[in-house]
Amino acid sequence: MHIPDGTLSPATFGAAYAAMVPIWVVAGRKLKKTLTARTVPLLAIGAAFSFVIMMFNVPIPFASTGHATGAPLIAILLGPWAATVAVSVALAVQAFLFQDGGLTTLGANCLNMAVIMPFTSYGVYRLIAGRSDAKSARRVIGAGVAGYVGLNIAAVTTGVMLGLQPLIARAADGRPLYFVYGLKLAVPAMAGEHLALFGFVEAAVTAGALAYLARTEPALVVGASQAAAKKGAA
Amino acid sequence: MRAHRLTHRLWIALGLLALLTPLGLWLPQRLKAGDAWGEWGPEQVSRQVGFVPEGMSRSSDRWHAPMPDYAPKGWEKRSLFRLSVAYIGSALIGVAACAALAWALGRWLSRKEKARAA
Numbered sequence: 001m002h003i004p005d006g007t008l009s010p011a012t013f014g015a016a017y018a019a020m021v022p023i024w025v026v027a028g029r030k031l032k033k034t035l036t037a038r039t040v041p042l043l044a045i046g047a048a049f050s051f052v053i054m055m056f057n058v059p060i061p062f063a064s065t066g067h068a069t070g071a072p073l074i075a076i077l078l079g080p081w082a083a084t085v086a087v088s089v090a091l092a093v094q095a096f097l098f099q100d101g102g103l104t105t106l107g108a109n110c111l112n113m114a115v116i117m118p119f120t121s122y123g124v125y126r127l128i129a130g131r132s133d134a135k136s137a138r139r140v141i142g143a144g145v146a147g148y149v150g151l152n153i154a155a156v157t158t159g160v161m162l163g164l165q166p167l168i169a170r171a172a173d174g175r176p177l178y179f180v181y182g183l184k185l186a187v188p189a190m191a192g193e194h195l196a197l198f199g200f201v202e203a204a205v206t207a208g209a210l211a212y213l214a215r216t217e218p219a220l221v222v223g224a225s226q227a228a229a230k231k232g233a234a
Numbered sequence: 235m236r237a238h239r240l241t242h243r244l245w246i247a248l249g250l251l252a253l254l255t256p257l258g259l260w261l262p263q264r265l266k267a268g269d270a271w272g273e274w275g276p277e278q279v280s281r282q283v284g285f286v287p288e289g290m291s292r293s294s295d296r297w298h299a300p301m302p303d304y305a306p307k308g309w310e311k312r313s314l315f316r317l318s319v320a321y322i323g324s325a326l327i328g329v330a331a332c333a334a335l336a337w338a339l340g341r342w343l344s345r346k347e348k349a350r351a352a
Binding site: 002007032035037044046052053056062064066085086089098100158159169177178180217 | 240241243244252273289300303324328337344
């Protein structure tokens with residue numbers, strides 16, 4: 001899902017950056033209100049967790065690899081805006097230090113993995129978990145479904161970005177300038193592998209971590225949603 | 235106090251994860267998984283469709299990261315053992331870089347908040 005340099009046309013990666021700049025600004029403002037001395041280390045741990053979990057590549061034999069991102073888990077525990085910041089930091093470090101994902105495409109990758117994914121996952125989780133208590137099975141199920149759905153929606157939006165390229169950027173001879181496969185191939189390919197395998201990996205990571213933390217750190221698990229509920233009631 | 239203990243435990247968990255990362259290197263190699271779908275360089279695209287798209291050949295190598303593919307430059311053909319060591323090193327460097335960057339961002343954002351509240 002890490003789109004490399006040379007894969008998206010300037011129009012596409014430019015638009016993605018144009019969308020990301022205000023999102024980063026808003027995320028910064030939201031965190032300015034909610035971050036405390038206690039939660040700054042959690043934000044740092046979130047960014048580091050996202051980075052390290054993405055190194056666990058899971059193979060589809062002879063075809064492809066994929067991995068969990070941690071974005072759904074961070075969104076559930078620290079809120080979706082914190083996930084935007086944490087995952088953006090992880091993606092930037094991957095691109096700058098390890099050539100994993102491009103620099104021109106960093107905005108696009110952030111849009112997919114640091115915005116669309118955590119917000120989708122957060123919505124799904126809140127819907128299923130409601131205000132159940134920390135150890136409720138609803139939270140674990142909600143986390144699993146949130147991980148699965150969030151990763152797959154992001155896979156589809158990545159597929160759309162890739163598949164649009166041959167439509168909007170062609171050389172004079174009609175050959176594609178950047179990504180070569182159209183929507184009819186890119187979207188099913190991206191969606192297929194994530195629906196079939198990688199979504200379950202993200203689901204297992206999200207639900208497993210949540211189940212563990214619900215037992216050992218219930219305050220962390222209900223913290224984010226309680227704060228949101230309080231805000232709604234106020 | 236409690237919060238302190240929690241973050242302490244989470245850091246240890248991150249360290250353990252970093253030590254386990256070579257799994258994410260071995261399994262795909264064992265099963266000949268290749269690259270993630272769509273994350274192809276010019277050579278792979280050329281192998282698939284017989285040409286390198288013009289825009290791609292112009293812009294795919296704009297940035298040269300210090301440790302491409304989570305290993306020092308030029309290590310592509312090293313043994314799996316060495317690559318695994320490099321992978322763990324990359325994990326630790328990445329964890330430290332991400333944590334430092336997010337920490338600095340968080341400190342900056344939360345400090346502003348306090349200054350305004352005071």
